[in-house]
Amino acid sequence: MEKNLQGHRPGSPVRSGIPEHGRIPKYYAVKARIADLLDELGEGGTLPTERDLAERYEVSRETVRQALRELLLEGRLRRSGRGTVVAGPKLEQPLSLASYTEGVRRQGRRPGRQLIGLEQFRCPPDLAPGIGAEPGEPVWHLERVLLADDERVGLESTYVRVARAPRLDVDFQPDSSFYGYLRDSLGISFGEADEKLETVLATPREALLIGTPPALPMLLIHRFSRDQDGRPLERVRSLYRGDRFSFTTRLRAE
Known part of the structure; x- marks a missing residue:
């Protein structure tokens, strides 16, 4: 000792x-x-x-x-x-434009996602600027549980205009990479994103979906992404288990 x-x-x-x-x-x-x-x-x-x-x-x-x-x-x-x-070592997820799928695979783990829901709704005014939509315009909400080797490790909500991905409910495989779908099927690449990282406690619903106690600290990332032409593209709210994830980044002098 x-x-x-x-x-x-x-x-x-x-x-x-x-x-x-x-x-x-x-x-x-x-x-x-x-x-x-x-x-x-x-x-x-x-x-x-x-x-x-x-x-x-x-x-x-x-x-x-x-x-x-x-x-x-x-x-x-x-x-x-x-x-x-x-427990094994925590998953290290880079703070970058790489997808969750790519980050988990780099560590020799098997990524996956479990669909909770995919639905359309009318875009509220507070969401509209972040995804380049008009208030009232149809917007997709994609919600999935994040998996690593079949272990539930997070919850992800994605918001994107229906006009940018009109056949999302038909062509997209819910357990695959959304970024890969945009790139390979729609020719949309990501240019840049703004992210905010904070610690939170999961709501009772979130804790139930992820399979954790409500008192477990979570890492919450808000991301607003823009495409290769600088146009707003998506908003993502990603909730990660604090006991299973750490985040890394590389800083450079300006």
Whole structure:
């Protein structure tokens, strides 16, 4: 336990999260010891029960439970059936114009999407400028659950003018890349996009669709995209599990 409580491993928080006065909560000390156990078990390894951990570290089950809650929120653990197992590394999604499909494939995972709904509605005034529509014009709303190796990891809502993709409900395969469809079937390429990233809690409906507890932190990305000619094209609202995703980007000096 010494390396977790007093040392500093590369990539870990400074002083491993210990306050300057050196006193740490009991649950945090247990969390550090369980983290070492996870390294020993390896990805997919089954964690001992709360009772066994409480006896091993000579603490209450509530102390163990609090440590496990944090490890679950951080994505170090995941529920599997009636047990808890060591989770694999988080998916790294680039902040770029590459699609979700391309980003997941680059990491050797199998991307997928599950259709929730595809419907038309009249464009409200607040949405119109972002997708280049007139208020009241027909707009598509495409909603899909994001999958990685059949694991539900996010929820994606896409808004685009019906005039830009008039046969979306006929020609598009819902489990495929929307960007690939625009490029290959309609000759529309993406030129640039504005994105905003924030942390949120999922609504009860979103948590049910993604299969997570409502208290799990989510990463929310709002994207407004423009085509190769600079015309507004789509608005996308993407909700990603905070315990399964991290985002990367490369910065350059102007």
